[in-house]
Amino acid sequence: MEAPLTGLAEHSPSTRQRWLYSIANLGLTIPRQAVGAYLLFYYVDVKSLPAAWAARALVVYALYDALNNPVLGYLSDRTRTRWGRRIPYVLFAGLPFTVLLALIFMAPFSGVEQPIALLVYFVVTTWLWEALSTAVQTGYFSLLPEMYSSYDERTQVAVSMNMVQVGGIFIAVAMSPLIYSRLGWPAMGSIYAAVAAVALYAGLRGMFERKSSVMAEKIPFWRAVRATIVNRSFVTIAIAQTFRFVGTNALLAGTAFYAKYSLQAGSGVTSAILTVAFISTGLTLGLWRRFVAQRFEARTTLMIANGVMGVAVLPLALAQTTTAAIVSGAGLGLGLAGLILIGDVILADVIDEDELRTGQRREGMYFGTSKFIMTAANAIVALWFGWITGAFGYESQLVQQPDSVGTGFRVFMSVPVVVSSVLAIGTLLLYPLHGERLQEVKLRLAARHAGAEETIGI
Numbered sequence: 001m002e003a004p005l006t007g008l009a010e011h012s013p014s015t016r017q018r019w020l021y022s023i024a025n026l027g028l029t030i031p032r033q034a035v036g037a038y039l040l041f042y043y044v045d046v047k048s049l050p051a052a053w054a055a056r057a058l059v060v061y062a063l064y065d066a067l068n069n070p071v072l073g074y075l076s077d078r079t080r081t082r083w084g085r086r087i088p089y090v091l092f093a094g095l096p097f098t099v100l101l102a103l104i105f106m107a108p109f110s111g112v113e114q115p116i117a118l119l120v121y122f123v124v125t126t127w128l129w130e131a132l133s134t135a136v137q138t139g140y141f142s143l144l145p146e147m148y149s150s151y152d153e154r155t156q157v158a159v160s161m162n163m164v165q166v167g168g169i170f171i172a173v174a175m176s177p178l179i180y181s182r183l184g185w186p187a188m189g190s191i192y193a194a195v196a197a198v199a200l201y202a203g204l205r206g207m208f209e210r211k212s213s214v215m216a217e218k219i220p221f222w223r224a225v226r227a228t229i230v231n232r233s234f235v236t237i238a239i240a241q242t243f244r245f246v247g248t249n250a251l252l253a254g255t256a257f258y259a260k261y262s263l264q265a266g267s268g269v270t271s272a273i274l275t276v277a278f279i280s281t282g283l284t285l286g287l288w289r290r291f292v293a294q295r296f297e298a299r300t301t302l303m304i305a306n307g308v309m310g311v312a313v314l315p316l317a318l319a320q321t322t323t324a325a326i327v328s329g330a331g332l333g334l335g336l337a338g339l340i341l342i343g344d345v346i347l348a349d350v351i352d353e354d355e356l357r358t359g360q361r362r363e364g365m366y367f368g369t370s371k372f373i374m375t376a377a378n379a380i381v382a383l384w385f386g387w388i389t390g391a392f393g394y395e396s397q398l399v400q401q402p403d404s405v406g407t408g409f410r411v412f413m414s415v416p417v418v419v420s421s422v423l424a425i426g427t428l429l430l431y432p433l434h435g436e437r438l439q440e441v442k443l444r445l446a447a448r449h450a451g452a453e454e455t456i457g458i
Helices: 015-046 051-078 087-104 115-147 151-174 176-183 185-206 221-229 232-262 267-293 298-318 322-358 363-374 376-391 404-428 436-448
Strands: 208-210 455-457
Touching: 015 051, 015 087, 015 115, 015 151, 015 176, 015 185, 015 232, 051 115, 051 221, 051 363, 051 376, 087 115, 087 185, 115 151, 115 208, 115 322, 115 363, 151 176, 151 185, 151 267, 151 322, 176 185, 176 267, 221 232, 221 322, 221 363, 232 267, 232 298, 232 322, 232 363, 232 376, 232 404, 267 298, 267 322, 298 322, 298 404, 322 363, 322 436, 363 376, 376 404
Parallel strands: none
Antiparallel strands: 208 455
16 A cells, blocks of 8 residues: 655645635636536527537637646746735736626627627637636646645645535536526626635635745746656646546536436436536545545546546436436546545646756646646547537537437547546556655655745735
8 A cells, every 4th residue: 555645844824724725716616617517508509609610619719728828837937026926816817807707608699690799709708718717727726736735735725625616616517507597697607706706815815925936046938848848747647637637528518418418308407417426526525535545645546536437427328317317426426526636736746846856846837737738628528529519410500409419418428538537547557756756755855845934925
């Protein structure tokens, strides 16, 4: 049995700080999940934007998203303000980020009468929102490895962060059909924007940075890129996480279509499936930490979680009744709990290793570049959506879809999850930062960080 090590914490955040930092994750999760789960459904099925147009637009969007992530990550590493390097991105980009979320779901055009105007609105609002989303997320997630330096602390805060995240996913994904069916899409977007803004600005009080990291020497851009992309530990994790997001993004994007066309059910079933999944996730997060993460290293924990997710999707794909589909959601929640618990924790190990190599804390570059690589998942899901809808006869402007569409969305929901889970596990077998090598990194970093250090924050 592997024994996860803990490093020496320079500044142990209080329980209050941990929960404030975690609450801010609600302000990121609600917008991210609402857009991920319902952007396609809103613009294609509700507003009647041609599915092929939407798929192509999202492929370009994914490329744009990929490119801006390492750039903003690098800029955050170089930012020098009295608030720190990361905190200003949350402080100043948070409000416009949430306002644009509301605007995304307020499209004033119809794809039947004004398809080009609708496409332009779709592209402009999502591109602006994505730039601000990247800025806020880079600032927020880059703080985690710096604020929490030991494996035990990181898994502890990961539980609280992801409990909040599960709540956010439940609100944004499971409750959305109930909200938009009663209040309308613009009201849903506005409610989510307000909740997200409150959570982000409340959470700022729990964020801090090490002064030495803020004052560290700046590294030129291409040198920073080179040092990142030649890091084998990083590359394997980024690829494995890309495979993971292919599966989970397909599930999020496809559930509303699956409920409507595969199960011939209303929006309430979409909510029910996702509610069960997210309750299962919330209930099992602590169990994953206690019985898996504390017994094994991050790599093994992530491999087990991918395996559980690959198996759990099969009953959902085969379900013929709404009851069977709803019950199957519990298995998905179990797999998702392991994936979200350990994803950021394992990247923090990579950043620790990089500090020993470069003498710098470069969380922004690593989170930005990982997002650059992982946005390939969005492009893959968009291409998959375009192919499935075309192959199985889905047309957004048809009043009655052919029976083949139901089969198509079963395929859309299941195949990416199973294949991506297998590929993620295979990639993690190549991840080098485990066992004795990980132990050496933790011990050397603890020696480097020995002694208390001054921090700055709001």
